[in-house]
Amino acid sequence: MTTARRDAVRQVLAGCEGFRSAQDIYADLRADGSKIGLTTVYRALQALSDAGEVDVLRTDEGEAVYRACRTEQHHHHLVCRDCGRTVEVEGPAVERWADAIAAEHGFADITHTVEVFGTCADCAGRRS
Missing domain, CATH: 3.30.1490.190 (Ferric-uptake regulator, C-terminal dimerisarion domain)
Structure with a gap:
């Protein structure tokens, strides 16, 4: 995956206060004209999570949601x-x-x- 796509996902998360689902992030990117695919959003989120750049938690419904870490x-x-x-x-x-x-x-x-x-x-x- 290109760094530009990961950066786009990172930028969406940086502008959010709370946790967001992959689908929410995907919708924001598409609304801004990005041609990114949902699978690419999931891959970017996984890479950012593995790197410790995003927090992940599961909602009561079991959905994974993501947020940019404010601290290391x-x-x-x-x-x-x-x-x-x-x-x-x-x-x-x-x-x-x-x-x-x-x-x-x-x-x-x-x-x-x-x-x-x-x-x-x-x-x-x-x-x-």
């Missing part, structure tokens, strides 16, 4: 269920727990993903 450090996310606003957070207590539980069971080279979903203050305020 290991982090977790607070995600608003209503508007998709996402905040990157550190979780030292989670890191200690993961290390301890892995050691307790004889596991090494562990990884983990923790996402916290809720309603942001703006959306909660609109409900009142």
